[in-house]
Each structure stands twice: as C-alpha cells, then as structure tokens.
Amino acid sequence: MSTDNFLVFTGIAPHPPIMVPEVGGEAIVDVRQSIDAMADFTERVIASGAQTIVLISPNAPLEVDSFVAYNGPTVYGDFSKFRAPDCHFSAGVDDELLTTITHEARKASFHITRIGEQTLDHGTAVPLYFLIENGWQGSVVALGYSFLSNDDHRRFGACIKRAIDLIGKPVAFVASGDLSHRLKPEAPAGYNPDAHVFDQAVVDAIRSCAPDRIVEIDHQLRRLAGECGYRSILVAIGATEGMDQDCEVISYEAPFGVGYMVAQLTKVSSPSPEEDHALPALAREAVETFVTSRTIVTPPAQLSGILAERAPCFVSLKTREGELRGCIGTIEPVKDNLAAELIANAISAATHDPRFPPVSEDELADLRYSVDVLLPAEPTTIAQLDPRVYGVIVEDESGEHRGLLLPDIAGVDDPQQQVEIAARKAGIAPNELLNIWRFKVERYKE
8 A cells, every 4th residue: 555644534423322223122223214324334444444433432431641541452342231242342552553552652651541440431442333234344543532622532533643654554433422412301411402503503514514613612612512432533633633534424313312422534545556557657657758768658548546736746766776866846737637647756866966966877777666645734843743744844944945855765764863863955954944734755766
C-alpha cells in the first residue's frame, strides 16, 4: 500500500444494550434503524481493510487525569447483567498498537492507565458486538476517556492517529456514545425542551462535513442535553487530523427519548494497484524519453483517478544501490493535472537538480523512481512534527525564502533536525524566525 495514512475508517456508534437482540427482545423493533445501520457500518469497516478496531467509550472506568485502556491480552463482552447470560464474545488486544498509542500520548504529556478488568463496559461491548456479529474479525484497543479538558481529548485523538501511522497497518476508529438523553418526557434522564438542539447541531455538522463545528457546541447546551458521547466524538475528530473528510450520517433516531446516531467521519481509499505502478512508470517514461530524444512526453489522453486531479508532487530518482540521483517537486500545483505535474518534475529532477549533473543515457537502466503526492499542508510547531510521518515546509518571516523536506527520509529522525535541513535548503540563516507547516504524502514507488 503506497499511502502513509493508515487510519482507514472513523465512525460514531451508539451503545444502548437494548439494541442487542438477546437483550432487547421484542423492543428491538423500536431501534431497528440503528441495528440495520450498524450492519452497514460494519460493511464499511470490513471494506476499509481495518485489521484493528480502536474504540473509545464514555462508560469505561474513569480516571481524573488519565485516559484508560483495557490491558488484555483478551477482552470479553458479556451481557449477563442485562438478562442475557448466553450472549458473550471475546477479542484479542492489539498490544503493539496500544503500546505505541501510550508512547505517543506520553510525548504529548498524557498518561494511559492500563486496567486489569477484562470484561468490557457496555459502551465498548455494544458496538463491538455488532462489528463481530456482522462479520468483522480482528483485534481491538479499548479505551476510555478522562476528566481532562475538551481540547485535551481532541489532542489525545491526534496521538492515536500518529500511533496508527507509525504502526503502518489499516485501523478503524470507533467513537462510542449516545447523544441527548432528554428528548421526550419519558426519557431516562428527564425531559428538556431544548435538548434536541444539541442532537441537531451534531447531526447537521456531520451532514455538512464540518465536524469541527461540534467542538464549538456550547457547554450549557451539552449539559442540558444530558449527552454521553461528546468527548468520544472529540477524540474521533482529533484522530482524523490531516485526513480528507468523508462524512455521512448513516442513521439517526430517538425512540426512547435518547438520540442514537451511526455516522462516518472519514474513510481513506487506498490507491489502486494500477496507480501504484502508473505514477513511477510515467516518471520513468518522462525521463528516459527526454534524456534519449529531448522530447517531452504527452500525458495520457484518458486520465483517471489521481492522475486526473491537480496536486503538487515530488519525483525522486535513486540508483540501484539507493543513492539519491535527483529530486525536484512543487509545493503548489502549477499544471492542469497531476500527470503533467509529474512529467515536468521528473524531467527537472533528472536534469536540473543543482546537487547533481544531468542524468546521462548510460545511467537510465540503473535508476529507480518514486513519486510523492503532497496532501494539504497545515500550520504547525516543531513540537507537533514527526519526521517519519510528516514532511515540513519552512518559510522566513518575509516570505521570500521557502524550503521543504519530505517525510520518512533516512537519517532524519529529529523534528529540530528536519526543520534545520529544510531551512538550510531554502537559504534561511540559522536562528531566523520561521513559519512552519507540516504535510503528509502518498508515496508511489517502483
């Protein structure tokens, strides 16, 4: 897989035990929409290729200043206390991912308390029940949140995302929680005539593909709604940082005066195998044609997929032994499509990289090609960089000098080092004040 973005699905799922048929019995007719939506939800998770599910629940044991995680190695869903003693399941804990999340959280000054309890709370068990019941198989990381600030929960989600990127395998993130508990007079937490405003705000934000609006919902509105899913959603929003949004409310209903929503925040489509090969193949064709005949190849007549989009890219040439032979790219797209952008940058990498002489015809058979397609950059600080995950763009205060360094470069392991190299490439003097952006890439290589 050529993408470095491994969080492939992020969704929100309700957790009322009554949804579980063995628990709800005849009452499940009132939540049939949510049950069907969870089947759809699971199909999306399976289609994403997620090997591990990370769940965060409002019903896990709470710590004041620490997030929590079920330690495993196996966790159990058991609905005995909901009058369904024969309804149970188990799943293995992905200890590698949990350890990496713990490490990334520690770097952001968060602590994760591993709890010895192996029986899952119902906020975790209900979504996991439907995932397993509908055919998903894999391991889990089951988390609970804390009494820390809302912003801390969002930043914790970003820690989870960084850990998933480092592990390098497809993972789905599921935020468990219900919305308002006060939508009808018979609701379990009592009735508030304004409680529906909270649910409407959350649903509208996702339908508009603007989940950041959820972050701005007034605290008093959340309090009067009696919700129990807000902080789970904040963690999910943090976990989608830097990703393309693909939002959808799969279902919403409130049959018992409680808002149940099944929703998708983002899903990343992996590049097709054809694209994996097509981009470096086009770079090779462009260089070999230009070096042998001084002719610039024409982009394919029928462009599709990523080659038809406008995007900046960098083309790297290396020898068979892995030594860099040229690398040139664009920070912003300047051509009508990526195919044309790639062709121009490939030729420039072979002929105009000031660090190397132009590529000769005798070298062509020994070269290997890779193409990095840049995803949108965002302002950042050195503390938020990870050279293995993010590339960096630096600019001096005047905006006259700008430098870039791609992610995951051998020997570049420290954010300060990464920024210094990018600044040096741009001709920016040491100790100058810098504006800094970070970005991810989709990497295609031979």
